[in-house]
Amino acid sequence: METNATMPRKKVTTIHREPMPAPDAVQQLLEAAWPHCGMIQDIIDRLNEGGSNTELRLLANRLQRLAFRVRSQ
Numbered sequence: 001m002e003t004n005a006t007m008p009r010k011k012v013t014t015i016h017r018e019p020m021p022a023p024d025a026v027q028q029l030l031e032a033a034w035p036h037c038g039m040i041q042d043i044i045d046r047l048n049e050g051g052s053n054t055e056l057r058l059l060a061n062r063l064q065r066l067a068f069r070v071r072s073q
Helices: 023-050 053-072
Strands: none
Touching (some): 023 053
16 A cells, blocks of 8 residues: 555634633533544554554644644634
């Protein structure tokens, strides 16, 4: 299988500030995101088993950008 060293990106990522959602909405957003975190963890484990270093590096870089985005808010 041939791998591509880059991942597709959105054309433009914009940050728009909206009022803080209601506490119920925040809880719903967390509950919606949580399973995706588990899926990403499973994918990382599978990539580790397969020795896919390039893909792991790309994924790690993307996750670091997301983590930075959380801290900068």
